[in-house]
Amino acid sequence: MKDFKFYVITGEEFHKDRDLLEVMEEAIQGGADIIQLRDKKSSKIEVLKKAQALRELTKKYGVTFIVNDHIDVALAVDADGIHLGQDDLPLHEARKIVGANKVIGISTHCIEEAREAEKNGADYIGVGPVFPTNSKEDVVDPVTTSYVEQVAKEITIPFVAIGGIKLHNVDQVLDAGASRICVITAVVANEDVKDAAKQFVSKIDARRIKV
Template sequence: MKLNYSVYLVTDREMAGECNLADIVVAAVSGGVSCVQIREKNLPTRQFVEEARGLVEHLRPLGIPLIVNDRVDVALACDADGVHLGQNDMHIKDARSLLGGQKIIGISAESLADARRAELEGADYIGISPVFATATKTDIAKPLGLGGVRIIRDNVQLPLVGIGGISAANAADVIQHGADGVAVVSAIIAAESPEASARELLQQVTSAKRIV
């Protein structure tokens, strides 16, 4: 499956507050989100599977892939389109043997070395993080900056998705420095209008790609 990485939404239940997470995701897709990653660090496994399965049912008819953060077992159980793995999660080769060749495997990279290794080991795309400082995740490396994005772009061929502190104000810069898309959490999940926020991000990304 070939992904459109332009606007990549990562979910966060706490940021959603009282709002229904599925409703936020559907609204964001209406605004132009092209890929969704469900990230649940605290849900029991059974509930995680149910939530992910519900999103698959919403998204698959729309042609929008669902990626499961970290959990290969959950991805298998809900027939998600793939997984996104961190540096300490299951090795790519093990995930591939379980998921098969048709599922997507993304890898988080905090350095050029991480990115090169992910490409050699068979990842489908790389999430480079953090591009900018962010309060969404605290257990992350020093920001790469736009220069870091460019260095990774110049050294790997895989699609790159920038994440970390990205909003409509800086999304175009990330694309112009070599990313294929931008991943956001708070810029959409915590927005007053997820649909409008997604649309604005897509406009910025699309305009930047025309220049590149």
């Protein structure tokens, strides 16, 4: 998979007065280089329509497109990959379905899950939630930056820090060893989506240059 640094997940409930494609295009223009469609409530048909539109948008900009959970939808629109949680289809079963050329990301909340994901062939892992977050229902307790530090020291596949990350605390996450950041509300709920994304990318870039 292509390297990435700023990962933005859809969250339509946080911008109800604005169109999904408009918001995500602004995020991309601001520097998001990987986009995930996450929709737990819409019908399969609605998810498919959104995925088709986002697939075209991400192709236009050369950005990686990931679909959360819906493997059938990901394959139908030729998304670049899928993202799975700990309670979703096991990675090795998902790999049988999507094949070797699709990206598979796995959410992890402790070092044991990270080790397991790496061993089983995940292309990247999500590390979080780093801080308290209201973006997801039934979210686990914050893993804090100490888990980010563990992963940075031990895990060799790419990882992205996620969960409650805002401009005011992203430096703590970068200090802990993360070089890839994922957000939802910090960008999609912002009045100026493009500028919010740019500010995150600027912080990430500054840290990568120092390293």
